[in-house]
Amino acid sequence: xxxxxxxxxxxxxxxxxxxxxxxxxxxxxxxxxxxxxxxxxxxxxxxxxxxxxxxxxxxxxxxxxxxxxxxxxxxxxxxxxxxxxxxxxxxxxxxxxxxxxxxxxxxxxxxxxxxxxxxxxxxxxxxxxxxxxxxxxxxxxxxxxxxxxxxxxxxxxxxxxxxxxxxxxxxxxxxxxxxxxxxxxxxxxxxxxxxxxxxxxxxxxxxxxxxxxxxxxxxxxxxxxxxxxxxxxxxxxxxxxxxxxxxxxxxxxxxxxxxxxxxxxxxxxxxxxxxxxxxxxxxxxxxxxxxxxxxxxxxxxxxxxxxxxxxxxxxxxxxxxxxxxxxxxxxxxxxxxxxxxxxxxxxxxxxxxxxxxxxxxxxxxxxxxxxxxxxxxxxxxxxxxxxxxxxxxxxxxxxxxxxxxxxxxxxxxxxxxxxxxxxxxxxxxxxxxxxxxxxxxxxxxxxxxxxxxxxxxxxxxxxxxxxxxxxxxxxxxxxxxxxxxxxxxxxxxxxxxxxxxxxxxxxxxxxxxxxxxxxxxxxxxxxxxxxxxxxxxxxxxxxxxxxxxxxxxxxxxxxxxxxx
Amino acid sequence: xxxxxxxxxxxxxxxxxxxxxxxxxxxxxxxxxxxxxxxxxxxxxxxxxxxxxxxxxxxxxxxxxxxxxxxxxxxxxxxxxxxxxxxxxxxxxxxxxxxxxxxxxxx
Numbered sequence: 001x002x003x004x005x006x007x008x009x010x011x012x013x014x015x016x017x018x019x020x021x022x023x024x025x026x027x028x029x030x031x032x033x034x035x036x037x038x039x040x041x042x043x044x045x046x047x048x049x050x051x052x053x054x055x056x057x058x059x060x061x062x063x064x065x066x067x068x069x070x071x072x073x074x075x076x077x078x079x080x081x082x083x084x085x086x087x088x089x090x091x092x093x094x095x096x097x098x099x100x101x102x103x104x105x106x107x108x109x110x111x112x113x114x115x116x117x118x119x120x121x122x123x124x125x126x127x128x129x130x131x132x133x134x135x136x137x138x139x140x141x142x143x144x145x146x147x148x149x150x151x152x153x154x155x156x157x158x159x160x161x162x163x164x165x166x167x168x169x170x171x172x173x174x175x176x177x178x179x180x181x182x183x184x185x186x187x188x189x190x191x192x193x194x195x196x197x198x199x200x201x202x203x204x205x206x207x208x209x210x211x212x213x214x215x216x217x218x219x220x221x222x223x224x225x226x227x228x229x230x231x232x233x234x235x236x237x238x239x240x241x242x243x244x245x246x247x248x249x250x251x252x253x254x255x256x257x258x259x260x261x262x263x264x265x266x267x268x269x270x271x272x273x274x275x276x277x278x279x280x281x282x283x284x285x286x287x288x289x290x291x292x293x294x295x296x297x298x299x300x301x302x303x304x305x306x307x308x309x310x311x312x313x314x315x316x317x318x319x320x321x322x323x324x325x326x327x328x329x330x331x332x333x334x335x336x337x338x339x340x341x342x343x344x345x346x347x348x349x350x351x352x353x354x355x356x357x358x359x360x361x362x363x364x365x366x367x368x369x370x371x372x373x374x375x376x377x378x379x380x381x382x383x384x385x386x387x388x389x390x391x392x393x394x395x396x397x398x399x400x401x402x403x404x405x406x407x408x409x410x411x412x413x414x415x416x417x418x419x420x421x422x423x424x425x426x427x428x429x430x431x432x433x434x435x436x437x438x439x440x441x442x443x444x445x446x447x448x449x450x451x452x453x454x455x456x457x458x459x460x461x462x463x464x465x466x467x468x469x470x471x472x473x474x475x476x477x478x479x480x481x482x483x484x485x486x487x488x489x490x491x492x493x494x495x496x497x498x499x500x501x502x503x504x505x506x507x508x509x510x511x512x513x514x515x516x517x518x519x520x521x522x523x524x525x526x527x528x529x530x531x532x533x534x535x536x537x538x539x540x541x542x543x544x545x546x547x548x549x550x551x552x553x554x555x556x557x558x559x560x561x562x563x564x
Numbered sequence: 565x566x567x568x569x570x571x572x573x574x575x576x577x578x579x580x581x582x583x584x585x586x587x588x589x590x591x592x593x594x595x596x597x598x599x600x601x602x603x604x605x606x607x608x609x610x611x612x613x614x615x616x617x618x619x620x621x622x623x624x625x626x627x628x629x630x631x632x633x634x635x636x637x638x639x640x641x642x643x644x645x646x647x648x649x650x651x652x653x654x655x656x657x658x659x660x661x662x663x664x665x666x667x668x669x670x671x
Contacts, residue, residue, distance in 0.1 A: 266621025
């Protein structure tokens with residue numbers, strides 16, 4: 001393992017020294033690149049230091065998967081926020097507000113409202129029943145092999161799709177910000193996340209996420225305050241100025257909005273029909289409750305009390321962050337859109353694409369230094385999210401598939417941790433490979449697909465196993481598989497993939513978001529096939545529900561914090 | 565490996581404890597009540613977006629450019645946070661105290 005780390009480190013340093021060279025070669029932007037690169041190096045140095053320390057603390061499976069169960073509610077709240085607030089939310093949502101106005105807020109709200117529901121119906125149950133992965137909870141009373149396999153599939157699908165989207169986004173962002181070739185950027189991100197996860201496990205991942213959350217919240221607060229300061233904190237004047245600025249904007253989207261006399265402070269064309277609106281709402285709300293890397297965070301706290309506190313703090317941080325992205329989006333309309341310096345006139349977008357709205361606003365309000373800081377924060381944001389994803393994927397492979405489904409739970413801790421480290425390496429390699437393969441593809445649909453799978457495959461079986469006595473293995477397997485397969489098929493046949501990616505003329509499935517259909521099918525499948533299941537095994541599974549709910553409600557028998 | 569052998573007599577004792585029944589009923593009622601509030605708020609908003617997008621564009625006052633949709637959206641975010649706060653304060657106080665008593669009594 002040490003040799004492996006040496007090789008990775010050498011590769012990483014090699015890449016970064018060539019970056020420095022590339023930055024010098026690209027003279028015009030080298031000054032701003034240097035600020036960003038220095039700040040980024042500080043972040044990498046600190047996090048690698050933490051990883052080194054975390055590696056010495058990581059001895060057992062509990063340390064590796066759950067940071068020994070000793071994270072406090074407040075720390076975990078920050079880490080959840082760090083895990084959840086991806087660069088896609090920071091850059092993507094502020095860009096959506098920037099380009100489309102109010103529609104961006106619809107997404108923000110959808111991404112947030114899943115949290116209270118997680119708290120009310122799942123957080124403490126997760127903590128009291130589970131140990132390392134959400135499959136622990138489902139297999140509390142259901143049959144180990146099929147359930148573990150199904151849950152691991154749901155996890156890996158979600159994780160890989162989400163990872164590809166993050167990797168491609170990272171490559172493009174870093175190419176724009178640092179002037180670094182796309183492949184180098186993807187390999188650097190991949191190498192760092194493998195180092196964090198394989199050596200530092202959950203302890204390192206948690207601290208990377210905490211640091212990133214603090215950096216991102218600080219940075220976003222500064223951008224938003226500077227934008228508000230531009231109109232002397234007069235909110236009315238702020239929106240009025242934004243409305244005026246749009247008329248002199250060089251952006252194609254804005255010109256269109258002005259020509260069509262669109263109200264940017266009302267819902268626009270993003271959500272076109274009621275079915276799509278409700279379907280999107282379902283995927284956003286319940287997808288959050290089925291994201292494996294998020295669910296995993298609930299096992300890092302010592303008890304149900306801290307699990308609840310985690311969600312309270314996380315909801316506060318995430319909600320505050322989404323309000324900031326809304327201000328940043330309109331701040332960019334006001335200060336970035338009318339400034340030709342930021343506009344790529346030929347394309348009718350911002351320089352580097354509309355996703356750069358928040359980045360350009362940082363420059364408009366705080367100059368090169370602040371731009372450098374925000375660029376480094378955006379990079380840190382990506383690293384924290386991909387690390388959480390890689391760890392979740394690795395634990396599905398080592399804990400669910402290897403230790404439980406294959407070895408039937410009879411495996412010593414050292415072997416399991418070692419398998420997990422190699423799984424992290426494997427998933428990292430796959431992510432790097434796919435990240436490079438998908439460079440030229442439109443990957444925007446992948447996060448949506450990951451949420452839809454989480455909502456239609458992971459969430460139904462997890463939710464029903466906690467709250468519905470009659471769920472049986474057969475019902476869960478049929479329902480979960482149905483949810484997974486229908487989501488993928490419907491998304492592939494929809495306009496987002498069938499037309500936009502595969503280049504066909506018309507979509508075979510009319511809606512962009514499948515959740516309303518796939519979630520319904522998953523729940524129906526679980527219900528019908530559980531009800532029809534009269535096998536002795538089903539009876540035994542139902543009988544176990546009482547023991548499960550006692551543990552669920554009281555926490556008696558739940559795994560506690562590690563003693564060290 | 566997840567199914568620790570939980571003492572079946574202990575489970576029986578807990579189940580028959582009146583305070584356990586009280587805890588389960590209260591917590592489930594409260595959790596579902598708050599969930600339904602959140603769902604109603606959110607899907608009412610989604611229905612507005614889907615069927616009456618113009619209504620959210622109404623200005624908050626005749627001489628303002630700000631639409632009602634903006635404070636409403638922020639309010640939903642703030643409500644989500646407040647609801648989690650309400651649940652956590654009751655669960656970490658009253659429910660955990662009941663749990664402690666149940667554990668004490670069924671030892």
